[in-house]
């Protein structure tokens with residue numbers, strides 16, 4: 001726990017995930033507001049509860065919950081906190097229909113991810129195993145009803161801070177940042193993280209019009225780069241990220257992330273110089289054994305970079321072979 005500025009407290013809630021703790025922010029004001037919640041687990045709830053209490057409040061005092069994006073480490077406890085406190089849950093518009101039926105949304109997410117991994121070279125049995133792991137993680141999320149739905153450019157008061165919400169799709173389709181109009185203080189979710197790159201993970205397209213049943217894949221990395229460039233142009237103060245410590249100088253960090261993407265893109269392009277490869281094989285070139293151990297993340301990376309290389313006409317996809325597997329060719 002750490003008071004970042006007067007009346008704004010960071011609580012690092014434990015998660016069972018590789019990323020470690022997730023930061024949620026308790027912001028004092030006429031309406032005590034909690035930004036993000038932690039995953040749906042007893043350990044996380046207990047930790048959140050104790051932190052809120054030691055700050056002199058009670059979970060029941062929370063008057064509004066605000067969510068930054070769709071990932072379970074950020075939204076999983078929203079229902080329990082909302083039920084206990086009666087607080088409405090404010091969220092990005094596209095998140096409303098998605099969280100209205102978490103189990104159904106997660107079914108479709110898993111189905112899309114499995115089909116992408118299979119067509120990109122992952123063995124059917126491994127794909128099934130990955131799907132089962134995803135299913136086990138599902139319990140860390142939960143259905144929750146939306147209160148207010150927010151869109152790009154909307155004003156929002158968080159605690160006593162007047163902020164503006166900006167859509168920054170990429171890391172996930174629903175990523176939203178909140179920026180204080182006066183000081184440039186940004187509550188950023190996972191849009192920009194100080195220690196780790198915000199993997200733009202395989203996701204389905206999310207439509208705020210309520211059509212959430214599509215299995216169409218969201219072009220996460222191209223969207224992420226566009227979003228980073230938008231944020232780079234902003235005058236910001238301190239950034240409060242979803243994981244890790246607060247930081248200043250967002251421009252420097254964004255430039256590092258953009259350079260890293262260019263570097264990876266070059267490596268992946270070079271891996272194709274000896275002939276067509278599947279995404280799985282490209283991942284093997286770049287990450288070796290990690291590619292097999294972390295297929296979801298490494299696939300997300302390779303497919304994201306291939307989306308950009310295809311956009312730049314540097315790479316093309318083959319049509320599926322008799323196994324239904326596609327390969328990438330350098331042009």
Ligand SMILES: [Zn+2]
Pocket residue numbers: 069071171172190
């Ligand atoms: Zn996330």
